[in-house]
Amino acid sequence: MALAWIARGLRRGVVTTRYPRRREPQLDGFRGRVEVVDAERAPADLAALCPTGAIHVDAGDRIVLDRKRCISCGACVDAAPERFAFSSAYETAMRPADRPPLSVHARSLRRSIHIRHVDAGSDGSEEWEISALTNPYYDMQRLGLYFTLSPRHADVLLVTGGVTPSMEEPLRRAYEVMPEPKAVVAAGTDACSGGLAVQIGEVAGGVDRVLPVDVYVPGAPPSPIALLHGLLLAAGVVTGEST
Amino acid sequence: MSVELPDHTHRFLEGRFRGSVEEATGATVRIRLPLSAIDRAAAVLAGEGARFVSVFVADAPERSLVAALAFRGRMVALRSPLGDAANAYAALSLRLPAARLAERELHDREGITPLGHPDLQPLLRPDADRFETRVAGDESFVIPYGPIRSGIFEAIQHVVETGGEDVLALETRPFFKHRGLEARFRGLDAAAGAIVAERIAGIAAVAHASAFSQAVETAAGVQAPEPAGLWRAIHAELERVANHLDVAIRLAEDAALAVGAARFGILKERVMRARARLCGSRFGRGVVVPGGIAFTPLLAPNDLREWLAQFERELAGDRRLLGHTASFTDRLIGSGRLDRATVEELGGVGPVARATGVSTDARFERPYGAYDRIGFEVVTEDGGDAMARLDVRFGEIRESLHIIRHALDRLGRTTERDLRVPVAPGTAAAFGWSEAPQGELVYWVELAAGRIGHVHVSSPSLHNWPLFVSSFRGDVLTDFSFIEHSFGLTPAGADR
Numbered sequence: 084m085a086l087a088w089i090a091r092g093l094r095r096g097v098v099t100t101r102y103p104r105r106r107e108p109q110l111d112g113f114r115g116r117v118e119v120v121d122a123e124r125a126p127a128d129l130a131a132l133c134p135t136g137a138i139h140v141d142a143g144d145r146i147v148l149d150r151k152r153c154i155s156c157g158a159c160v161d162a163a164p165e166r167f168a169f170s171s172a173y174e175t176a177m178r179p180a181d182r183p184p185l186s187v188h189a190r191s192l193r194r195s196i197h198i199r200h201v202d203a204g205s206d207g208s209e210e211w212e213i214s215a216l217t218n219p220y221y222d223m224q225r226l227g228l229y230f231t232l233s234p235r236h237a238d239v240l241l242v243t244g245g246v247t248p249s250m251e252e253p254l255r256r257a258y259e260v261m262p263e264p265k266a267v268v269a270a271g272t273d274a275c276s277g278g279l280a281v282q283i284g285e286v287a288g289g290v291d292r293v294l295p296v297d298v299y300v301p302g303a304p305p306s307p308i309a310l311l312h313g314l315l316l317a318a319g320v321v322t323g324e325s326t
Numbered sequence: 327m328s329v330e331l332p333d334h335t336h337r338f339l340e341g342r343f344r345g346s347v348e349e350a351t352g353a354t355v356r357i358r359l360p361l362s363a364i365d366r367a368a369a370v371l372a373g374e375g376a377r378f379v380s381v382f383v384a385d386a387p388e389r390s391l392v393a394a395l396a397f398r399g400r401m402v403a404l405r406s407p408l409g410d411a412a413n414a415y416a417a418l419s420l421r422l423p424a425a426r427l428a429e430r431e432l433h434d435r436e437g438i439t440p441l442g443h444p445d446l447q448p449l450l451r452p453d454a455d456r457f458e459t460r461v462a463g464d465e466s467f468v469i470p471y472g473p474i475r476s477g478i479f480e481a482i483q484h485v486v487e488t489g490g491e492d493v494l495a496l497e498t499r500p501f502f503k504h505r506g507l508e509a510r511f512r513g514l515d516a517a518a519g520a521i522v523a524e525r526i527a528g529i530a531a532v533a534h535a536s537a538f539s540q541a542v543e544t545a546a547g548v549q550a551p552e553p554a555g556l557w558r559a560i561h562a563e564l565e566r567v568a569n570h571l572d573v574a575i576r577l578a579e580d581a582a583l584a585v586g587a588a589r590f591g592i593l594k595e596r597v598m599r600a601r602a603r604l605c606g607s608r609f610g611r612g613v614v615v616p617g618g619i620a621f622t623p624l625l626a627p628n629d630l631r632e633w634l635a636q637f638e639r640e641l642a643g644d645r646r647l648l649g650h651t652a653s654f655t656d657r658l659i660g661s662g663r664l665d666r667a668t669v670e671e672l673g674g675v676g677p678v679a680r681a682t683g684v685s686t687d688a689r690f691e692r693p694y695g696a697y698d699r700i701g702f703e704v705v706t707e708d709g710g711d712a713m714a715r716l717d718v719r720f721g722e723i724r725e726s727l728h729i730i731r732h733a734l735d736r737l738g739r740t741t742e743r744d745l746r747v748p749v750a751p752g753t754a755a756a757f758g759w760s761e762a763p764q765g766e767l768v769y770w771v772e773l774a775a776g777r778i779g780h781v782h783v784s785s786p787s788l789h790n791w792p793l794f795v796s797s798f799r800g801d802v803l804t805d806f807s808f809i810e811h812s813f814g815l816t817p818a819g820a821d822r
Contacts, residue, residue, distance in 0.1 A: 084651050088585035091647060098592060110599075112624045114606040134518060156521040157612050161620070169606065201474050202481040204503045207818035208528025208609050211572065214478045215598070218575075218591030232476045249502040250481060253454050253474050279525055285506030304528065306608065 099222045100308070103321050107308050113171040115306065117153050117160065120168050122146040129166065132159045135272075135279060150175070151275035151289070154303040173306055176313035182297040185238060186319025188264035194227040196318045199237035199261070203254050203293075204286060205244030208304040209271040213241065215307040228314055235260050239317055240267045245277035245286035246293050258294050266297040266317040270310060275299045335398040342370065352544060353692040354401045354757050361391060361406040361415050368393050368404060369421040376402065377686065378424035378673040379768055380784035383408065383436045386755040386772040391438070393418060393425075394757070394768065394784070399691055401757050401768070408438075417443040424673030427788060452499050457485045460495045471806070473502040480817040484810075486803070493798045493806070498791045503821040511771075511781040516542045516616040516749050519778050523769070524611050526783060527819030529572075532558070532565045533762035534769075534819075535614035538781075540694055541758025541771035542616040542749060551744040554618035555696035556733040560630075561601070561610045562760065563726035563733075568597045569763030569814065570677075570719035574648070576811040577716065581654045589644045593637070600625075600633055618746030627734045634727055645720055658713040662797035662809030665710055674793045675786045676765020677722065678813055680706045681714035688761040700732045712812035719814070751776020762786055764815055787820035 100107050109115075125146045130138045137152035138159060146166065159167040178184070185196070200213055216223040217230070231237050234257040246254060258267065269275045269290040280286035290296055300313035315321040339355055340347055349356040359367055372378065376397035384392045384405070393404040406415070417440030418425040429440040430449045439446070447458075454473050472483040481502045487495040510522050523538035524531040536558055543550060550558070571594040578586035598608040604625045605613050613621050648654060664674075666682045679686050687704045689697040705721030707714035755772040765786030772779035794813050801809060 084647075084653070087647055088583070088589075088651070091589060091643065092585040095589075095592065110602060112606045113602055114612070134514075134521060154521070154525070155607075155611075158518065158521065200478050202479070202503070204505055205480065205818060206525045206528035207480055207816045208531070210478050210480055211529055212608075214572075214575075215591070215595060218595050219588050220592065220595045230478065234474075244503065245505070247503055247505060249452050249454065249504070250473060253481075257474055279510055279522060280505040280507060283506050283509045285504065285509075303525070303611075304609070 098219050099225065100220060102308055102311060103315060107173060109171040109173065111171065114155055114157070114169045115171045115173050115309070116150065116169070116175050116302065117148065117155060117157075118168055118170045119146050119148050119166065121166050125166065129159075129163060132162050134158060135276070135281070150177070150301045151299055152272065153301060154272050154278055156303075173308045174312045175302055175305060175309045176298055176300040176316050178298045178316045182295075184297075184317060184319030184322075185264055185266050196228050196239055196314065197231040197237050198228060198239045198241050198314065199231055199234045199257065200241045200243070201254055201257050203242050203244045203250040203274070203290065204247035204280075205271060205273055209243035209274070212304045212307050212310060213243070213270065216310060221307045221311060223311060223314070226311070226315065226320070228318075234258070235262070237261050238265060239314065240265065240294070241270055241314070242267060242274050242290045242294070243270045245273045245280055245289055247286055251293055254290075254293055267294050268298045268300060268313050268317050269296045270300050270313065271305055272301045272303045275301050278303070335400055338374075339402065343367065351756070353399065354403065354544070356403045356405055358405050358407075361408070361412060364391065364393055364404050364406050365416040365418050365421065368395060368418050371395050371397055371402060372422050377670075378418070378422045379766075380782065381418060381425055381428045381432055382770065382782040383432065383438065384755065384770060384772065384782070385780040386774075391415060392770070394770075396691065396766070401692065401759070403757070413437065414439040414441050416441050419443050422673075423671055424789075427792065428784075450501050450504050452483065452501055454483060454502070457483070457497065457499065459485070459487055460497075461487050465489055466494055482817040484806075486806070488803060491802045493801055493803060496795050496798050498795055500788065500791055500817060500820045503817055505822065507822050508781045508783055511778045514778050515751075515776055516773065516778065519771070519781075520615045526822055527762070527785070527787070527816050528609060529569060529816055530565065530762040530764060530767070530819060532561045532610040532614060533760045533767050536562060536695070537758045537760040537767045537769040538771060539614050539616040539758065540760070541756050541769045542773065544756035544758060545754040545771060545773050546616075546749045546752050547754075548617060548747055548749055550618040550695065551747060552696070552740050552742050553737055554745050556737050556740075557619050557623065557745070558614055559696045559700065559733045560730050561605070561613050563729050564597060564601050564604075565610055566726050566763045567723050568594055568601070570723050571597065573719055573811060573814040574716065577658065577712075577808060578648070578654065580807045580811060581657050583651065583654055586644070586648060586651065586654065593641055593644065596637060600630070604630070615746065617749045618744070620746065627737060631731065631734060634730060638727055641723065655713060657805070657808050658716060658812065659711060661712040661801060661805045662812060663709070663711040663799060664793060664797045668796050669793060672792050672796065673789060675789050676762070677715055677718045678790050678793055679765065680704065681718045682710040683708045686766070688759050688766040692759065694760065696733060696736070699736065700729050702729050712808050715812045715814075762819075764819065765790065783822055785819045785822065787815040787817065790815055791820060
């Protein structure tokens with residue numbers, strides 16, 4: 084029976100992406116993230132289009148889009164297509180300039196990163212995209228990335244969801260028992276800013292309200308490639324922000 | 327106001343609740359009763375075969391306690407106006423054990439006491455360190471699984487009491503992820519409401535947006551155009567296929583069947599990519615809106631048909647091999663066995679219920695959208711164990727692919743081109759439902775001058791957690807993950 088499975092596995096051939104060594108082909112029409120097409124001379128009421136307050140019109144009448152708050156609902160794209168558009172870009176992760184990658188502390192951490200996932204209040208879709216990282220299409224083990232069951236063995240805490248009151252203490256405890264150096268990756272817009280739940284008060288905000296966040300991966304949910312980009316940014320394997 | 331009721335079910339309700347039937351629109355019947363009569367009325371309906379759906383406080387047409395039951399192809403809402411002083415009623419759970427969790431939640435949220443309820447501990451903000459034990463003593467100990475789980479899973483806590491290997495007692499504690507999203511609908515216009523609905527349970531976004539949109543459409547008295555109904559069905563069935571494959575992946579992982587997990591992982595990823603090619607979102611988000619659908623299909627029907635044929639061939643091979651892999655099937659056969667009586671008593675829904683021979687499916691019981699025009703089989707099994715639940719899921723994948731093909735055929739024939747009709751901003755309230763991959767999902771939506779008021783969501787995952795607890799009969803700790811994953815529930819959907 085084991086042989087039959089191996090035969091089936093081999094028959095399919097290699098489906099694995101070459102990312103990050105080669106660029107992943109971008110899918111036409113994929114709603115990777117929202118881009119501002121025309122930021123100039125914007126009326127102030129554009130901000131009201133966004134249910135999570137990601138759109139801000141500054142003193143110079145320019146649109147400023149806070150990606151950490153964008154839930155990719157497309158309300159702005161529908162209402163003002165001359166100003167906003169979906170782009171199929173997938174490298175959406177961001178690392179604040181004052182948070183150095185793990186490789187700065189320990190060079191060996193570039194090739195063996197152990198990741199512990201914690202759900203602090205997600206909608207469940209981020210867990211699917213994180214699980215997809217181990218399927219043959221993304222196969223994150225080829226990059227030296229591994230999931231671990233205990234936070235005591237983890238280099239990276241991968242957190243999903245805005246932090247609910249019940250999850251705040253378990254999340255804090257998981258972080259405290261991790262060995263140094265350690266990094267926190269906020270996966271998904273809810274983890275970056277709290278998403279839609281913030282305005283009603285049950286969820287006070289994103290993960291950075293509880294823990295120092297090293298890498299933000301906005302997206303609702305971020306695609307598996309976006310998550311890989313975020314993890315590699317945290318490790319220091321890739322540098323810079325998004326494309 | 328009493329309404330004339332045409333068919334047998336309506337005649338029965340008219341006869342039983344003389345003069346109390348105040349409204350009958352579509353598949354919903356609303357019956358007005360005094361608060362003191364609601365528990366007895368619910369018990370009478372349950373005695374006639376009704377399944378408990380939910381109990382909650384509605385604001386429209388006035389502040390009322392509403393008990394919803396699915397009864398012979400209708401959604402029956404028993405409604406009692408709540409005066410200012412009313413803060414208690416006789417608990418439904420005394421006669422309907424299925425109402426226990428819903429009444430606990432009601433007590434927490436609204437401060438209304440269901441008198442005689444066996445367990446009114448707070449539910450909404452659980453503390454990971456504080457739980458009660460039932461059998462713990464010198465001979466046994468407690469393992470709290472969660473809220474941080476082992477593996478990539480959503481947060482929930484299972485308190486297991488064990489003597490070492492056997493599961494002596496189990497308590498499942500949801501609501502670690504309670505985000506209060508039902509309150510987030512308030513004040514939004516109908517179209518923006520769909521955005522919130524899609525984010526209550528991300529893995530069932532299409533089902534949530536459909537149930538919500540259908541509630542709005544019923545309230546506003548409009549119907550989505552035929553092509554929109556067909557596209558909704560296509561997206562909903564792709565969502566079901568992805569969810570069922572996800573269960574297969576997790577079970578293969580539990581059995582340490584690495585290649586099997588990889589194979590089903592490939593199939594699921596292909597479904598996710600097909601969904602992204604169709605609408606730009608791997609989760610079918612932004613498709614379903616009140617009044618119809620909000621996208622122009624990016625993939626030609628023939629391309630989708632070709633994709634289906636290839637997908638079905640590959641799936642068939644993997645499924646056959648999985649069924650012949652003894653190291654896999656041995657772990658599922660007999661694990662977490664439920665019987666039909668327990669499922670009926672606890673109001674179970676979805677594949678979990680259908681695996682015990684209970685033929686319940688919202689698509690069939692109260693057809694919505696395109697489902698009254700597309701023939702399909704409600705797949706059931708009799709085993710009641712983890713194996714039967716997986717068999718139901720594979721049967722449903724087959725039916726889903728069949729539904730998609732049918733929908734594509736009908737799309738090719740229909741002359742109607744509209745994908746969306748305007749929804750007039752009115753003042754009304756209604757139920758809407760859909761069959762999510764986890765089971766029947768019901769929305770209650772109130773509209774006032776086009777703005778959303780109170781929303782109540784009755785989620786299949788919350789309904790089925792008590793069944794998960796009941797399914798441990800002589801099962802041991804190593805069966806735990808098999809049983810949990812065979813249920814395929816989503817804590818986000820339950821906790822809201």
